[in-house]
Amino acid sequence: MLHRAIFFYLAVAVVLLAQVAQAVKREDxxxxxxxxxxxxxxxxxxxxxxxxxxxxxxxxxxQHTLSALVEHSDDNVPLRIDxxxxxxxxxRVRGQEDAPLVPRFDDTQRYVLRNEGSRLPYAAPHELQLTxxxxxxxxxHTVSYTNSSLDISVRMTEQPWxxxxxxxxxxxxxxxxxxxxxxxxxxxxxxxxxxxDEWEETFRTWTDTKPRGPESFGMDISFVGYxxxxxxxxxxxxxxxxxxxxxxxxxxxxxxxxNLDVFEYExxxxxxxxxxxxxMLAHSAESTVGVLWLNAAETWVDVTYAKTNAxxxxxxxxxxxxxxxxxxxxxxxxxxxxxxxxxxxxxAEVYRQYAEIEELPPLPRDFAIGHHQCRWNYIDEGDxxxxxxxxxxxxxxxxxIWLDIExxxxxxxxxxxxxxFPNPLAMQEKLEHDGHKLVTVVDPxxxxxxxxxxxxxxxxxxxxxxxxxxxxxxxxxxWPGDSNWVDSLNPDAVEWLRKQYxxxxxxxxxxxxxxxxxxxxxxxxxxxxxxxxxxAKHHGGWEHRDVHNLYGMxxxxxxxxxxxxxxxxxxxxxxxSRSYFVGSHRYGAIWTGDNTASWEHLRASVPMILSNxxxxxxxxxxxxxxxxxxxxxxxxxRWYQLGMWYPFFRAHAHIDTKRREPWILGEPYLxxxxxxxxxRYRLLPYWYTLFREASLTGMPLVRPMWMEFPKEESLFxxxxxxxxxxxxxxxxxxxxxxxxxxxxxxxxxxxxxxxHKGIGHHxxxxxSFSVGLADTLxxxxxxxxxxxxxxxxxxxxLMKQDPFTLHxxxxxxxxxxxxxxxxDGETYDYEDGAFxxxxxxxxxxxxxxxxxxxxxxxxxxxxxxxxxxxxRIERIIITGLRSPTTMATVSExxxxxxxxxxxxxxxxxxxxxxxxxxxxxxxxxxxxxxx
Ligand SMILES: *[C@@H]1O[C@H](CO)[C@@H](O)[C@H](O)[C@H]1NC(C)=O
Ligand SMILES: *[C@@H]1O[C@H](CO)[C@@H](O)[C@H](O)[C@H]1NC(C)=O
Ligand SMILES: *[C@@H]1O[C@H](CO)[C@@H](O)[C@H](O)[C@H]1NC(C)=O
Numbered sequence: 006m007l008h009r010a011i012f013f014y015l016a017v018a019v020v021l022l023a024q025v026a027q028a029v030k031r032e033d034x035x036x037x038x039x040x041x042x043x044x045x046x047x048x049x050x051x052x053x054x055x056x057x058x059x060x061x062x063x064x065x066x067x068q069h070t071l072s073a074l075v076e077h078s079d080d081n082v083p084l085r086i087d088x089x090x091x092x093x094x095x096x097r098v099r100g101q102e103d104a105p106l107v108p109r110f111d112d113t114q115r116y117v118l119r120n121e122g123s124r125l126p127y128a129a130p131h132e133l134q135l136t137x138x139x140x141x142x143x144x145x146h147t148v149s150y151t152n153s154s155l156d157i158s159v160r161m162t163e164q165p166w167x168x169x170x171x172x173x174x175x176x177x178x179x180x181x182x183x184x185x186x187x188x189x190x191x192x193x194x195x196x197x198x199x200x201x202d203e204w205e206e207t208f209r210t211w212t213d214t215k216p217r218g219p220e221s222f223g224m225d226i227s228f229v230g231y232x233x234x235x236x237x238x239x240x241x242x243x244x245x246x247x248x249x250x251x252x253x254x255x256x257x258x259x260x261x262x263x264n265l266d267v268f269e270y271e272x273x274x275x276x277x278x279x280x281x282x283x284x285m286l287a288h289s290a291e292s293t294v295g296v297l298w299l300n301a302a303e304t305w306v307d308v309t310y311a312k313t314n315a316x317x318x319x320x321x322x323x324x325x326x327x328x329x330x331x332x333x334x335x336x337x338x339x340x341x342x343x344x345x346x347x348x349x350x351x352x353a354e355v356y357r358q359y360a361e362i363e364e365l366p367p368l369p370r371d372f373a374i375g376h377h378q379c380r381w382n383y384i385d386e387g388d389x390x391x392x393x394x395x396x397x398x399x400x401x402x403x404x405x406i407w408l409d410i411e412x413x414x415x416x417x418x419x420x421x422x423x424x425x426f427p428n429p430l431a432m433q434e435k436l437e438h439d440g441h442k443l444v445t446v447v448d449p450x451x452x453x454x455x456x457x458x459x460x461x462x463x464x465x466x467x468x469x470x471x472x473x474x475x476x477x478x479x480x481x482x483x484w485p486g487d488s489n490w491v492d493s494l495n496p497d498a499v500e501w502l503r504k505q506y507x508x509x510x511x512x513x514x515x516x517x518x519x520x521x522x523x524x525x526x527x528x529x530x531x532x533x534x535x536x537x538x539x540x541a542k543h544h545g546g547w548e549h550r551d552v553h554n555l556y557g558m559x560x561x562x563x564x565x566x567x568x569x570x571x572x573x574x575x576x577x578x579x580x581x582s583r584s585y586f587v588g589s590h591r592y593g594a595i596w597t598g599d600n601t602a603s604w605e606h607l608r609a610s611v612p613m614i615l616s617n618x619x620x621x622x623x624x625x626x627x628x629x630x631x632x633x634x635x636x637x638x639x640x641x642x643r644w645y646q647l648g649m650w651y652p653f654f655r656a657h658a659h660i661d662t663k664r665r666e667p668w669i670l671g672e673p674y675l676x677x678x679x680x681x682x683x684x685r686y687r688l689l690p691y692w693y694t695l696f697r698e699a700s701l702t703g704m705p706l707v708r709p710m711w712m713e714f715p716k717e718e719s720l721f722x723x724x725x726x727x728x729x730x731x732x733x734x735x736x737x738x739x740x741x742x743x744x745x746x747x748x749x750x751x752x753x754x755x756x757x758x759x760x761h762k763g764i765g766h767h768x769x770x771x772x773s774f775s776v777g778l779a780d781t782l783x784x785x786x787x788x789x790x791x792x793x794x795x796x797x798x799x800x801x802x803l804m805k806q807d808p809f810t811l812h813x814x815x816x817x818x819x820x821x822x823x824x825x826x827x828x829d830g831e832t833y834d835y836e837d838g839a840f841x842x843x844x845x846x847x848x849x850x851x852x853x854x855x856x857x858x859x860x861x862x863x864x865x866x867x868x869x870x871x872x873x874x875x876x877r878i879e880r881i882i883i884t885g886l887r888s889p890t891t892m893a894t895v896s897e898x899x900x901x902x903x904x905x906x907x908x909x910x911x912x913x914x915x916x917x918x919x920x921x922x923x924x925x926x927x928x929x930x931x932x933x934x935x936x
Contacts, residue, residue, distance in 0.1 A: 029271045032209075034534050037259055041202035042221035043305045046187055046336040047259070051225065051309075055165035055184035057084075064146050064161065066135040069127035071148050071159070074103055075166045082190040088168065090128040093348075094150065094157045095358045096170065097125075098180065100222070100342035106191040109220065110340045110551035113301045116559065117588040118362050126361050128152075157348060170346055176229045177294055178287075178346050185225035185334050188342070194218055211533035214473060214540045217548070223336035224344070226296055228287035232329045233721045235709065236285040236295075236620045237262065237306055239278040239585075239597070241270060244612040244619075244709055244724035246285075249275060249307045259305040259334070264554050264584045266528035266535050269601060269633060272609045279526055279598045280585035281554045282620040286355060287331055290716045295347035295355040297362075300337040301554040301586060307334040339551050352712050356703035359621065366590040366623050366699050370519075371830025372442055373579045373594065373624075374692050375404030375801045376682050377655035378666070379444075382411035385425035386432045392666060393441060397799055399668045401679050402686045404800050406436065407444040407521065407655070416485035417457050418447040419511050429513035437517045440802025444581070445514075447506075448524040449493070449560050452485035459505065463491055468498035470549070473540040481529035481537070490527055490537065493559035494552055495544035502560070506567025516572055519579040520564045525557035526584045557584020558592065565592040576831050581653070585622060594624040594653040602631030602662075607644055608739040612724040614651055618705035619712075623696075626653030635663050638674045639741060639778060645678045646781045647737040649685040650729055652692075652706045677779055683797055690792040690809060690825060695730045697826040697842070701859075706730065714752040726750075732789035732814075732823070733760070736782040747774050747782060756787030758814045758884050763909075763917050765885055787885060788816030790823025790845045795880070805830070808879035809927060813847050815885035820848040824857070827876075827927065829869060838862065839869035841928050850890070850935040852881065854925070870928050878927060881920040883935075889916060890935045895923050897931035906935070 037043040056078040063074035063083075069090045074083040082102060089097040101109050114122030128150070137146045144163040150156075160169045168180040180186070189203075199205055203219040205212060228234065234246050237260055248255035256274070262281035270278060283298040283306070298304065309332040335344075347358040378396070383389045389406055396403050414420040421429050433443050451460045451469070463469060469478040469489040478489045492498045504510050506520065529537050539550035549556075561582035568578035580593035589595060597613050600606045610627035617625045629648035630636050636644065645667070648654055658665055667678040685692075695706045705712065708728040710720040726736045726749065734757065738745050751757045751768035758765050760783045766772065774782060785791060791812045798804050813821045828840035842857040860866075895902045907919040918935075925931040 029267060029269050029276070031276075034265065034267065034276060035208060037261075037305055039208055040303065040305075040338075041206050042189070042219065042338050043259070043336055045189075045201055045219075046185070046221065046223035046334070047305075047307070049185050049187060051183040051185055051332065051334075053184045055167070055181050055186055057166045057181070057186050057188075059161070059163040059166045061163070064137070064163070066133065066148060068130055069133065071135065071146070071161065073161065073166065075100075077188075080190070084188055084190070086166070088148075088159060088161070090133055090148065090150070090159070091358075091361065092126050092128045092132060092152075093358050093361055094155050095348065095361065096159060096346050098168065098342070098344045098346070100188065102190050106193070107217065109191070110302075110547050113299055113340060113555065114343060116555055117299060117586070119364055170348065172292075172348060172350065177292070177348070178296070179227040179229060180224055182227055183225035183332055183334075185223060188222040189219040191220055192218055208533055211538065213533070213538065216540070217339075220339045221337060222342050223334060224342065226333045226335060226344070228294065228331040228333070230291070230328055231287040231289050231331050232310060233289065233711075234285055234287045234308060234331050234333065236282070236616060238282050238616040238620050238622065239280040239613065240276070240616070241272045241274050241278070241609050241613065243273070243722070244615050245722045246308050247275075248310050250309050252310070259307040259336070262304040262306065262554065264526040264536070264557055264586070266524065266526050268535075268599070270599070272605050279583045280557075280589070280595060280622070282585070282587050282617070282622060283335070284359075284587060284620040285333065286352065286619055288352070288711060288715065288721065290718055292350040293352045293355055293715065294349045295359065297345040297347070297359070297587065298335045298337070299343040299345065299587065300340050301552055302338040302340050302550055303553065304335065304337045306336070309333075339548070351715060353702065353704060356621075360703045363588060363621070364591050365701065365703050366621075366696075368577065368696055368700050368828070368835065369594070369624060370577045370579045371689075371693060372404040372440075372801055374652070374689060374696065375654070376402060376685060377405045377407060377444070377653075378403050379407035379409070379655055379657040380664075381409035381658065381660040383408055384411070386428065389432060390435060393436060393439070395666065395668055397439065399675065399679065400797065401667055401682055402797060402799060402801070403441065403682070404802070405442045405444055405519070407446075407657070409446050409660075410448070410484055411660075412445060415452065417452050417454070417459065419459055419505055421513050426513070430515055433515045433517045440800035442517055442519055444519045444521050444579075446521045446523050447564065448484065448522065449490055449527050450481070450483035450485065450488035450524065450529075451491060453480065453487040453489055460489070463498070463501065464489070466497065466501060468492060468495060468501055470537065471542040473538065473542060475542045475546065479537065479541040482531045483524060483528060491560070492543050493556055493563060494547065498544070499559065499563045499566075502563035503567040503570065506564055507571045516576070520568060521581045522557070522561050522564055523583050525560045525582060527556055554586045557582060558586040558589045560584075561589060561592045575833060577833065587621070590622050590624065594626070595622055596625060596653060596655065597627040599632045600628050602634035602636035602640060604640060604739060604741055606631050607640065607647065608725070610647065610651070611727060611737065611739075614707055615709050615724060615727055618652075618707050619709065621703065623699050623706045624652050626651035626655055628655065628657040630656050630658055630665055632657055632659050633662070634659075636665065638670045639743075641665060641670065642674045642677045642778055643738055645681040647735075647739070649681045650707065650735045650737070654685060673779070681781070686797065686801065686804070687793045687795055688791070689801055689804070690794055690827070691730065691732070693830075694792065694824055694826040698730070698824075710734075710752070717752050719750065720752060723750075732786050732791055734784045734786065736784075738776055738782065743778055745776050747776060748772070749774060749782065751784070754817065756814070756817055756885055757784040758787065759783070760785050763884050785812065785814040785884070787814050788818075788821050789814045790821050790847065792823065792825040806876055808877050810880040810882065811845065811852075811878055813852065813881065813883040815847065815883065815887075819850075819887060820846070822846045825927065827873065834865045834869065837865035839865035841870065841873060843927065847883070852933045854931050856930070873928055874926070876927050878925050879922055881923055881933065883918040883920070886916065886918050886935075889918060892936050893920055893923070894934045894936060895925060895931065897925050897929055
């Protein structure tokens with residue numbers, strides 16, 4: 006949401022606002038040089054030998070941990086480095102003072118990892134073997150996995166201290182081989198000691214008192230044999246991360262990870278945005294590996310692409326000379342060093358390894374993947390219902406209508422403006438009649454007002470974040486003016502927050518209402534960098550500095566818990582959050598914040614959404630239409646045509662923009678937009694099945710092209726085209742103009758079928774397409790089966806008993822496979838087996854439907870199956886059949902029938918064969934053989 010209030014607060018004239026429009030205020034945000042810890046680390050030069058060494062005799066392997074005491078040559082503060090081996094080959098490297106003067110913040114793992122970080126699947130002692138040797142005067146310790154299926158080892162040198170991860174004898178990931186490891190150990194403050202802003206620093210008008218002094222650390226991580234790295238959202242950089250040092254085509258700043266509310270953010274920039282996920286993938290045609298730098302404090306990451314690897318005398322390498330390397334340098338302000346290295350060797354394996362330490366994304370509520378209509382603001386109940394009626398009138402399906410901050414009584418969340426929303430429950434009931442839901446916004450700043458019972462209650466219970474003194478409430482400005490912030494790190498505050506979402510607490514809410522947490526970075530209009538002062542105090546006495554990137558996620562978590570537990574039996578929640586961190590995928594959806602109605606932002610939404618998916622933030626979208634500014638009809642049309650492929654599909658607009666609901670544009674735009682939204686609804690079964698897959702494997706929903714075609718180097722930098730699951734390639738049109746020429750590369754020896762026209766293209770092929778505004782470029786990959794529901798309704802809730810259509814796109818080998826997953830879309834009964842999951846396979850001119858191996862029999866399953874007993878497959882469309890036939894034999898439940906086939910031809914060799922009403926059911930085993 007816009008910081009209009011900042012401007013009010015600073016009393017800057019509206020005229021000025023118009024002048025600065027469309028430009029981020031860069032001076033509001035720090036560069037690395039303006040954050041003293043970043044500056045201190047970045048001024049180290051790479052390729053000098055590290056002055057950190059392992060203390061002789063300190064290296065030992067115990068259980069699953071190789072540990073060493075490491076010291077800088079100038080001081081005698083031993084650091085303890087633990088390398089923990091997981092049985093999958095993942096390693097976890099942790100480091101901090103062996104005897105810290107005071108504890109460092111180490112709870113990030115509790116909030117992020119499975120089982121709060123305990124009971125991770127570590128290797129058994131017998132799976133590991135340590136050998137130590139002296140070579141070239143260098144003491145080297147190697148831990149190998151004795152597990153014969155893995156040829157993995159980790160090699161540690163003593164002087165200097167370095168770590169190399171080897172697969173099949175070749176280094177893949179290296180730590181401190183560039184000599185950038187630096188650990189600012191905790192120390193006592195001696196008088197007048199503020200060398201290089203270590204104990205206090207000022208940014209613009211804000212002074213950060215640093216009572217603990219310097220406590221940052223940094224490390225180089227090199228990916229040997231790689232030329233491509235991805236991830237570490239959220240930035241507006243291309244998908245393939247640009248270098249940040251030593252390359253004029255790159256950036257001059259590191260990627261920053263510090264959740265911030267950046268007003269009118271710029272495209273192609275490594276500045277921080279609303280979320281931070283310190284997860285990176287490195288990919289080559291041979292393999293994929295990953296890194297998670299688990300730290301919630303401000304973090305910066307430098308990326309350098311090196312042509313040759315510096316030869317390091319202390320380490321004998323099997324391949325020398327001209328190997329490509331990506332050198333990264335990670336720098337965090339506080340906390341403990343905690344790094345996971347995932348060995349792959351492909352993306353699917355990295356996600357499987359990631360899923361061992363982190364929970365998989367849950368299945369969302371079914372409505373959440375439908376079409377969302379939002380605006381700051383729908384003014385009153387009449388407005389909400391009128392927009393809903395217009396959607397019906399224009400036959401545009403939608404699931405959810407949203408209310409921004411103006412619906413409240415003076416920005417007091419959990420309340421309603423009684424003059425505009427006198428009867429919110431009746432309004433929700435009317436919406437529910439057509440299956441629609443309502444979302445209201447709840448921000449983490451609470452208006453400081455003794456007559457506001459929410460504030461009063463939280464204040465009495467001491468649930469707000471505290472000022473640096475630790476006793477008075479931290480106070481700042483946000484939408485309601487003077488506000489306090491609920492401390493999402495305080496378990497009592499979380500419990501209290503949870504209850505605020507319950508039906509008996511949140512007046513005017515029904516089970517039909519869901520939540521949007523905005524401004525939870527947190528945005529503080531008069532704070533440094535528009536956020537909370539780093540020396541503010543959280544539960545347990547921790548500074549905001551330590552927990553900053555966790556704050557928003559924990560706020561969303563409390564909301565999700567509140568919604569989940571407001572009904573018995575529990576139902577799946579839906580909460581959208583602007584701020585996020587590693588693990589936020591467990592609590593709901595995120596979006597890319599306050600974008601702008603421009604072609605540039607439309608284009609940038611693709612790499613942003615892909616980067617988030619790469620980093621495990623699957624359920625993400627960008628505001629369709631752009632939040633700031635007024636899109637012209639062409640831009641808005643193109644945005645819907647792309648936005649229908651975002652996992653989270655919401656139109657949203659700023660309060661100062663013109664109304665832009667699809668019907669306002671008139672024809673022909675309305676028609677095109679309706680088509681796009683309807684296509685989303687047709688494909689909801691495919692989307693839901695993809696979410697199911699993600700919930701089992703962690704695989705992204707939308708994928709960079711390279712992830713599906715990992716050996717195709719020409720695709721490693723591609724971030725305009727993308728895959729939705731493994732079956733659909735989308736090539737959005739993101740340039741202005743009635744007629745556009747778009748170049749497309751169809752990878753592999755495979756067929757690609759235009760999903761609208763049925764025409765096949767034989768890969769590998771590069772082709773240019775000329776498209777008008779009505780056209781979109783969407784291709785099904787040969788070998789796929791895509792389930793759809795073709796009947797258009799007002800909402801997805803009204804489609805639950807609708808029949809399915811199966812689209813079979815035949816591969817060159819004449820085969821296709823796919824899956825269909827269905828459950829009730831609301832409850833957790835699927836955990837007890839209440840789902841239908843079918844494996845669909847077409848080969849030898851026979852289509853077979855079988856239950857998936859996960860199908861179990863249970864009471865819940867029987868009940869659900871009964872409720873779906875009448876749901877059938879109403880049509881099967883086979884595209885790309887080599888030898889057309891006219892009859893098919895259907896066998897279901899031991900009965901056989903003959904049916905006639907129909908054809909709709911587009912050209913001699915592109916025909917669609919249609920099996921109309923095969924009368925088979927989704928929950929039974931059947932076969933259809935063409936003859
Ligand atoms: C070896 O590692 C693989 C991969 O994690 C695992 O599937 C297998 O069970 C392990 N074997 C033994 C003997 O531990
Ligand atoms: C909800 O209604 C109750 C009963 O009228 C009232 O005491 C309470 O203050 C209301 N809650 C809010 C947040 O306004
Ligand atoms: C398909 O037909 C071929 C040749 O007739 C046969 O070898 C193969 O087993 C069949 N496959 C299936 C899945 O029926």
